Amino acid sequence: MCANNFKINFVDGGVCAIRGVKTAGFREGKYGISIISFKNSDATGVFTSNKIKAAPVLSTRETLKNGKLSAIVANSGNANCFTGLDGETDCKDMINLVADELNISSNEIAIASTGVIGRRLPMEIMAKLIKKTANNLDDGLSSSTNAAKAIMTTDTVHKEAAIEVQLENGDKFRIGGICKGTGMISPNMGTMLCFITTDIIANSDYLNKALKKAVDDSFNMVVVDGDESTNDEVILIANGSSNLDVNVNEINEAFQKGLTVLCKNLGKKMAFDGEGASKFLEVEVINAGSEKDAKLASKSVVKSALVKSAVFGEDPNWGRIVAAIGYSGADFNPKKISIAIGSDDINIDDFDLININNINNNHNINNNHNINNINNGSKNINFNNNSINNSINNSINDNENLIYLVKNGNVLGFEGTKSLKNAEKAMKKKYIYVLVDLSNGNHTATAYGCDLTYDYVKINADYTT
Amino acid sequence: MCANNFKINFVDGGVCAIRGVKTAGFREGKYGISIISFKNSDATGVFTSNKIKAAPVLSTRETLKNGKLSAIVANSGNANCFTGLDGETDCKDMINLVADELNISSNEIAIASTGVIGRRLPMEIMAKLIKKTANNLDDGLSSSTNAAKAIMTTDTVHKEAAIEVQLENGDKFRIGGICKGTGMISPNMGTMLCFITTDIIANSDYLNKALKKAVDDSFNMVVVDGDESTNDEVILIANGSSNLDVNVNEINEAFQKGLTVLCKNLGKKMAFDGEGASKFLEVEVINAGSEKDAKLASKSVVKSALVKSAVFGEDPNWGRIVAAIGYSGADFNPKKISIAIGSDDINIDDFDLININNINNNHNINNNHNINNINNGSKNINFNNNSINNSINNSINDNENLIYLVKNGNVLGFEGTKSLKNAEKAMKKKYIYVLVDLSNGNHTATAYGCDLTYDYVKINADYTT
Numbered sequence: 013m014c015a016n017n018f019k020i021n022f023v024d025g026g027v028c029a030i031r032g033v034k035t036a037g038f039r040e041g042k043y044g045i046s047i048i049s050f051k052n053s054d055a056t057g058v059f060t061s062n063k064i065k066a067a068p069v070l071s072t073r074e075t076l077k078n079g080k081l082s083a084i085v086a087n088s089g090n091a092n093c094f095t096g097l098d099g100e101t102d103c104k105d106m107i108n109l110v111a112d113e114l115n116i117s118s119n120e121i122a123i124a125s126t127g128v129i130g131r132r133l134p135m136e137i138m139a140k141l142i143k144k145t146a147n148n149l150d151d152g153l154s155s156s157t158n159a160a161k162a163i164m165t166t167d168t169v170h171k172e173a174a175i176e177v178q179l180e181n182g183d184k185f186r187i188g189g190i191c192k193g194t195g196m197i198s199p200n201m202g203t204m205l206c207f208i209t210t211d212i213i214a215n216s217d218y219l220n221k222a223l224k225k226a227v228d229d230s231f232n233m234v235v236v237d238g239d240e241s242t243n244d245e246v247i248l249i250a251n252g253s254s255n256l257d258v259n260v261n262e263i264n265e266a267f268q269k270g271l272t273v274l275c276k277n278l279g280k281k282m283a284f285d286g287e288g289a290s291k292f293l294e295v296e297v298i299n300a301g302s303e304k305d306a307k308l309a310s311k312s313v314v315k316s317a318l319v320k321s322a323v324f325g326e327d328p329n330w331g332r333i334v335a336a337i338g339y340s341g342a343d344f345n346p347k348k349i350s351i352a353i354g355s356d357d358i359n360i361d362d363f364d365l366i367n368i369n370n371i372n373n374n375h376n377i378n379n380n381h382n383i384n385n386i387n388n389g390s391k392n393i394n395f396n397n398n399s400i401n402n403s404i405n406n407s408i409n410d411n412e413n414l415i416y417l418v419k420n421g422n423v424l425g426f427e428g429t430k431s432l433k434n435a436e437k438a439m440k441k442k443y444i445y446v447l448v449d450l451s452n453g454n455h456t457a458t459a460y461g462c463d464l465t466y467d468y469v470k471i472n473a474d475y476t477t
Numbered sequence: 478m479c480a481n482n483f484k485i486n487f488v489d490g491g492v493c494a495i496r497g498v499k500t501a502g503f504r505e506g507k508y509g510i511s512i513i514s515f516k517n518s519d520a521t522g523v524f525t526s527n528k529i530k531a532a533p534v535l536s537t538r539e540t541l542k543n544g545k546l547s548a549i550v551a552n553s554g555n556a557n558c559f560t561g562l563d564g565e566t567d568c569k570d571m572i573n574l575v576a577d578e579l580n581i582s583s584n585e586i587a588i589a590s591t592g593v594i595g596r597r598l599p600m601e602i603m604a605k606l607i608k609k610t611a612n613n614l615d616d617g618l619s620s621s622t623n624a625a626k627a628i629m630t631t632d633t634v635h636k637e638a639a640i641e642v643q644l645e646n647g648d649k650f651r652i653g654g655i656c657k658g659t660g661m662i663s664p665n666m667g668t669m670l671c672f673i674t675t676d677i678i679a680n681s682d683y684l685n686k687a688l689k690k691a692v693d694d695s696f697n698m699v700v701v702d703g704d705e706s707t708n709d710e711v712i713l714i715a716n717g718s719s720n721l722d723v724n725v726n727e728i729n730e731a732f733q734k735g736l737t738v739l740c741k742n743l744g745k746k747m748a749f750d751g752e753g754a755s756k757f758l759e760v761e762v763i764n765a766g767s768e769k770d771a772k773l774a775s776k777s778v779v780k781s782a783l784v785k786s787a788v789f790g791e792d793p794n795w796g797r798i799v800a801a802i803g804y805s806g807a808d809f810n811p812k813k814i815s816i817a818i819g820s821d822d823i824n825i826d827d828f829d830l831i832n833i834n835n836i837n838n839n840h841n842i843n844n845n846h847n848i849n850n851i852n853n854g855s856k857n858i859n860f861n862n863n864s865i866n867n868s869i870n871n872s873i874n875d876n877e878n879l880i881y882l883v884k885n886g887n888v889l890g891f892e893g894t895k896s897l898k899n900a901e902k903a904m905k906k907k908y909i910y911v912l913v914d915l916s917n918g919n920h921t922a923t924a925y926g927c928d929l930t931y932d933y934v935k936i937n938a939d940y941t942t
Binding site for chain 1: 526527528529530556558559560561593594595596705706707782783786787789790792795796797799800802803804805807808809811883886887888890891892929930931933934935936937938939
């Protein structure tokens, strides 16, 4: 176990940050098509666990059994789900259209769809958009943005990110992605689609393990409304253009961490843009008895309709937080629990202002402490600053920007207290951070979500999605 | 297994429908006190499974180990939860005040609280209200209503019900109850409290088994927002004033069914009055492979934020229903599923318009089919008419008021179809009934809920509860 130092920097270009990847995306009304092309790459996918699976999900799962892809096509505006044999035919027709345009085999094309359930795809529009998109594939930086925009549905901003990982010897590899929607295990019906490219050399089996691990710590920790879509897909392709092989130990480790950082970044952007969201909510549970407990407790708080409503109302209602932890299934002693709140004003791009130096090999990315450098005078908020050598507990206790409402089971946030008043002020900002210390072990997890607003209800009551 | 015929009729009086029970309730501002007095009765309770339990929950759980109660005291306005040793003292003081007023032992008094978490009880107000309430105990019909009103928090209407069960030989016994809040396993934070009285002769162990079974099929099938309170209590007391002993077989069976009918009635009223609710949602899953599957699927639909938003928007969005069943964990074949919608205009009192004749001993109360007699020309809607001898499937398929959107996996509710238009019209009514046929066995379950509205968000964003 030698120390393995590497740096992670965010770079421009999304999926096209990787040499050899071309993309484009176009819209017509509520419909959009994105194509990502990368020629004969190793590939894997993670799919919805909903018993109802859309035709494109079933098709891509089958295609990926070969572990190879040359292109991905995705459409917005129609989920092609619960559409029977007609839907399967439409799905095949879309793939064949892309195969013809790109002159590749239909067995190397993944497909994904997002939009309304139970309606036939408008194939004329699809055909026209596929042709236009295929003819405009490009590796320029803006093409990834266009592709990210073409798959948006109720999203209000497109989501993309790319990182460059620099090893100690100077070698570099990249990972880039675009996504839409709100999460994997508990997304809303807008469907979560994510396409990730990397220039590492890795086979499909390795990529699958790495992707599952990264998704577990990122997209699966994002909760917007607890509904799970019929169409969720995350696809990862590796085209090997960096000439760096993941079988080398230090590359392996750097890749896994880099992939998790990228997925967390995209996951946070999803939560930030959750349907109707006015605030971004991050709940970190530390000192849990197990990783499972930490995840149960953090997700329970982020998922609670009452906590989400309180966040919308800018009410530091720690009673609801305590209750949500209480019914989460996590083990803890109420007399030892601590709850603190922090906040800051951020916008979505701030998630990319990060410079990760992996100084301490044992410092897990999950274990970074996100609030440490908030309000440090710089606009460069280090949301994931895991370069700190302090132990987590020390840094938390020392942090004057955290407002404790409950400490070791004692209530500090009673009505009329300075703590509660400070917390009320803190709740007015855009980014709300909740720290829960269970004092029951040394496991940590962070979940991401957003508030429950009038607009969430409006979006989902007014429109068939 | 002889046929056991009995009739269940709703009667007036709530908890005071039972001879020997006195009650009263008074409010002062946001605080209220209810006392129910019944002298040395057999008793049992079911409590929240939240790890965080309020002081009154811990106290009552301890008291009920003796299986005997003489009174119940409940307050609204403050949950006395997460209040440490001070909270335990306040709880004991309240009990002692009641013991003094009623001249009974403090070991025979159950206590329950509902309201804001983490604040000390205002003991001066509590003492004043307890004195006033204890001095006004009465067995008149209106006293139960006053008690039900005094425990309301965000409730907009008080909830009470009582039934009289008449056996074939003419013997009668009664069960009455009052409640507030929204459900047991998945209530909102308003806390679910329910106090049930009966004149049957039964010991505490029997009552406990009967209550758990009834709660599982009623309050545990009510979902308003999926949050589970720290203060939920359901208490059942039997004072034996009917002189009918539950150890007689036919009484035993009639009591269990009667108790379930009463709890379902109160559960439906809770869902009807869910926070911010504008519509009552009932989801019945039939022909499931197991009871567990039926419960998973029905609760998943009722709990889905997207389904709830669609109901608010009067949108018959069967795609979201299909998706919610898909991620419920229930086993089924998407190609065999059927989904239908029915509706009617009702008000909360219609839940009491019921006359249950238990003609067929094998016809389980869970298996009745609720929509059958809707729109039958009478205002007496039989929501739980289980006197029908038809098999469930026949009666559903014959019912012209059910609008099928999916039948045996085929979509009937495409855009522009008559089915979808009829369903859109149906969604405008107050009571929305969703029938899901999994064609995977012969198990049935019904879950109750409400829509997700702007008012839900407003209520929970604007006020600390």
